[in-house]
Amino acid sequence: MEKTETMLKDALNSLSESLEFEFCLVNMMDFERRLEKDLSLLSVLTEKETDYLNNLKINKNKIQWISGRYAVKSALFRHKLSESTIVNTACIDVLKGPDSAPYLSQYPELCVSITHSFPYCIGIVAKNKFGVDIEKIFKPEDSLIEHFYSENEKGILNCFKGTEEYSKKAMVFWTRKEAASKVFKQGMKLDFKGLDTSRDRAIINCCNIHFKSIVCNDFCVSIAFEDGI
Numbered sequence: 738m739e740k741t742e743t744m745l746k747d748a749l750n751s752l753s754e755s756l757e758f759e760f761c762l763v764n765m766m767d768f769e770r771r772l773e774k775d776l777s778l779l780s781v782l783t784e785k786e787t788d789y790l791n792n793l794k795i796n797k798n799k800i801q802w803i804s805g806r807y808a809v810k811s812a813l814f815r816h817k818l819s820e821s822t823i824v825n826t827a828c829i830d831v832l833k834g835p836d837s838a839p840y841l842s843q844y845p846e847l848c849v850s851i852t853h854s855f856p857y858c859i860g861i862v863a864k865n866k867f868g869v870d871i872e873k874i875f876k877p878e879d880s881l882i883e884h885f886y887s888e889n890e891k892g893i894l895n896c897f898k899g900t901e902e903y904s905k906k907a908m909v910f911w912t913r914k915e916a917a918s919k920v921f922k923q924g925m926k927l928d929f930k931g932l933d934t935s936r937d938r939a940i941i942n943c944c945n946i947h948f949k950s951i952v953c954n955d956f957c958v959s960i961a962f963e964d965g966i
């Protein structure tokens with residue numbers, strides 16, 4: 738079987754070209770191993786990012802935080818390079834706003850989105866509004882489907898009950914909802930049940946939102962983005 742990481746990178750690469758975003762995929766397991774041997778990797782963090790890190794108690798959360806900053810900074814570096822500018826990313830703050838959404842202090846006009854699902858972390862930087870979500874594919878509980886999925890999505894899932902496709906479809910819908918919630922910085926406040934993600938396009942908060950989804954072995958990634966590309 739082809740390595741999931743390579744498949745994810747290839748698929749994201751081709752999407753990034755057509756949709757005009759920059760991304761970085763970090764393997765958090767490798768990152769943690771490198772960090773154990775080389776603490777200088779932490780120099781990628783600013784003082785504010787380090788302060789946030791120091792308040793985190795659980796090691797997994799710390800690795801996710803550092804990986805997210807590293808992924809966004811790498812994506813920002815590429816984005817700025819495409820504009821013929823070199824950025825010292827160690828001076829850029831990737832912080833959380835009051836809505837928990839990530840933002841770049843020094844480039845508030847740029848959109849940032851982060852997602853993690855062990856061992857992968859993806860950071861995206863773009864001029865337009867984007868949201869990204871990754872999940873390891875699993876079969877969601879019926880109660881989750883009942884509570885968060887639209888009637889149309891439930892109807893489609895019913896046709897795949899008992900097949901391998903069921904979990905894949907369910908996770909495509911789920912990651913699309915999460916990605917859309919990140920576009921609008923709403924998190925779980927978005928009406929997940931009212932949002933039908935079974936088509937590649939939906940109207941959310943009066944905006945035209947498009948979806949792209951990738952399934953690579955047992956991982957699913959969705960990107961939601963606003964019209965205008």
Ligand SMILES: CC(C)(COP(=O)(O)OP(=O)(O)OC[C@H]1O[C@@H](n2cnc3c(N)ncnc32)[C@H](O)[C@@H]1OP(=O)(O)O)[C@@H](O)C(=O)NCCC(=O)NCCS
Nearest residue numbers: 801802805836837838839851852853870919922923924925
């Ligand atoms: C906030 C939420 C978007 C997080 O989603 P998630 O799938 O749990 O986690 P992800 O790793 O994909 O995303 C985490 C990132 O989302 C970003 N994020 C958090 N709140 C956000 C918001 N309101 N808007 C946009 N982005 C947000 C942050 O950048 C965070 O990473 P960071 O802490 O390193 O900065 C939200 O929808 C949530 O809490 N979901 C609950 C998930 C759940 O219940 N899953 C069970 C069934 S699968």
